[in-house]
Amino acid sequence: MKVGIIGRTNVGKSTFFKSLTLEDVQIEDRPFTTIEPNKGIAYVTVKCPEKEFNTKCTPHNSPCVNGVRFVPLEMIDVAGLIEGANEGKGLGNKFLSDAMEADGLIQVIDISGKTDGAGNPAINYDPKKDVEMVRNELRLWIKSIILRVKLHGVEDISEAVYKALSGLKFKFPTIKEVVKNLNIKSIDEHSAELISDYVLNKDKPMVIAANKMDAAENLKDRLEDLKAHFKYPIVPCSAAAELTLKEANKHGFIDYYQDSIKIKKDLNKEQIKALDIINQIIKKHGNTGIQQALNELVLNVMKNKVVFTVEDEKKLSDSRGRILPDAYIVEQNSTPHDVAELVHSDVAKNYKGAIDCRTGLKIKNDEPVKNEQVLKIIV
Ligand SMILES: Nc1nc2c(ncn2[C@@H]2O[C@H](COP(=O)(O)OP(=O)(O)OP(=O)(O)O)[C@@H](O)[C@H]2O)c(=O)[nH]1
Numbered sequence: 155m156k157v158g159i160i161g162r163t164n165v166g167k168s169t170f171f172k173s174l175t176l177e178d179v180q181i182e183d184r185p186f187t188t189i190e191p192n193k194g195i196a197y198v199t200v201k202c203p204e205k206e207f208n209t210k211c212t213p214h215n216s217p218c219v220n221g222v223r224f225v226p227l228e229m230i231d232v233a234g235l236i237e238g239a240n241e242g243k244g245l246g247n248k249f250l251s252d253a254m255e256a257d258g259l260i261q262v263i264d265i266s267g268k269t270d271g272a273g274n275p276a277i278n279y280d281p282k283k284d285v286e287m288v289r290n291e292l293r294l295w296i297k298s299i300i301l302r303v304k305l306h307g308v309e310d311i312s313e314a315v316y317k318a319l320s321g322l323k324f325k326f327p328t329i330k331e332v333v334k335n336l337n338i339k340s341i342d343e344h345s346a347e348l349i350s351d352y353v354l355n356k357d358k359p360m361v362i363a364a365n366k367m368d369a370a371e372n373l374k375d376r377l378e379d380l381k382a383h384f385k386y387p388i389v390p391c392s393a394a395a396e397l398t399l400k401e402a403n404k405h406g407f408i409d410y411y412q413d414s415i416k417i418k419k420d421l422n423k424e425q426i427k428a429l430d431i432i433n434q435i436i437k438k439h440g441n442t443g444i445q446q447a448l449n450e451l452v453l454n455v456m457k458n459k460v461v462f463t464v465e466d467e468k469k470l471s472d473s474r475g476r477i478l479p480d481a482y483i484v485e486q487n488s489t490p491h492d493v494a495e496l497v498h499s500d501v502a503k504n505y506k507g508a509i510d511c512r513t514g515l516k517i518k519n520d521e522p523v524k525n526e527q528v529l530k531i532i533v
Pocket residue numbers: 162163164165166167168169170180181182183184185186187188189232233234235365366367368369391392393394395
């Protein structure tokens with residue numbers, strides 16, 4: 155599972171990325187700070203089943219804090235876009251192929267309107283323009299790749315398009331579906347655009363992270379306006395607040411957990427002031443919105459599931475005695491065998507079935523796994 159962070163330049167993409175991965179990346183108040191993609195591990199959060207099973211987990215691949223499991227996924231932050239990227243403006247659009255390694259996208263925007271379409275300071279800039287621009291640049295870029303398809307007589311259109319888009323993680327069934335449903339018989343400007351739109355909609359689900367909410371005046375109106383125009387879920391957030399809290403937590407100044415902040419060390423006046431501002435944001439909105447944006451994409455929009463795997467269905471342990479050691483994010487229709495593939499190729503090879511540890515019953519091989527299911531894979 156991989157999530158890509160995209161958006162116009164200087165909206166806070168790298169700050170968003172860093173607040174979730176704590177990777178040491180460059181953040182600056184100017185356009186085009188990021189050039190090479192940043193990669194790291196972020197986590198979705200789900201309830202740990204330890205309490206329900208009346209046990210205490212000893213996590214291996216997914217840390218547990220106060221009964222909340224942090225389930226890992228890959229995250230990639232790419233360079234920023236500006237209008238005309240398809241004509242080479244700014245850093246162009248070639249880096250978008252890095253973002254397309256992702257199964258889902260978070261588009262970061264600057265809801266404060268204090269930077270313009272080129273990433274420079276502004277007053278009251280309308281972030282709707284950025285959402286449309288990013289969409290348009292993505293569509294034009296995919297379209298240009300599809301337009302390079304040369305059909306040699308009998309060749310299947312779906313296969314030719316799929317080959318041209320290889321590496322961008324679009325699914326073959328999606329391409330077959332659009333070619334069939336829209337009755338596409340040749341590749342031209344119009345059909346390439348239709349295919350581009352369709353595959354982006356279907357295979358790159360997206361949420362909008364309305365960042366810099368701390369700096370926004372009339373935040374409520376601005377959010378309403380966006381919601382009225384776009385079908386994507388829109389999550390108000392402050393990556394700068396989240397990053398400050400995570401770093402203060404890491405260095406032992408505070409205990410930061412979900413929406414609670416506890417001061418641990420003597421802080422100076424400046425630090426107290428900064429924390430006060432952040433505290434007000436959290437009180438007003440409930441949270442910084444960063445983890446919420448990621449969870450919204452991975453669990454609600456993409457409808458992925460989290461499953462826990464164990465080797466002993468009674469003790470809920472692995473061979474080393476660790477309790478509820480591992481959790482995995484799997485696609486909506488995954489079967490127990492698909493989960494086995496994620497655990498290890500040998501486990502998949504020797505797969506003989508799976509048991510639902512809640513019921514103790516065997517699961518049918520073609521039955522999709524359930525969210526937060528605890529599975530014993532029989533090998
Ligand atoms: N007020 C406020 N500023 C923020 C927030 N998030 C990021 N910033 C600031 O916005 C500026 C740009 O941040 P980056 O994370 O480098 O932005 P980016 O989108 O990665 O930029 P490029 O890589 O250049 O496209 C920096 O000055 C950040 O400190 C936020 O939530 N609130």
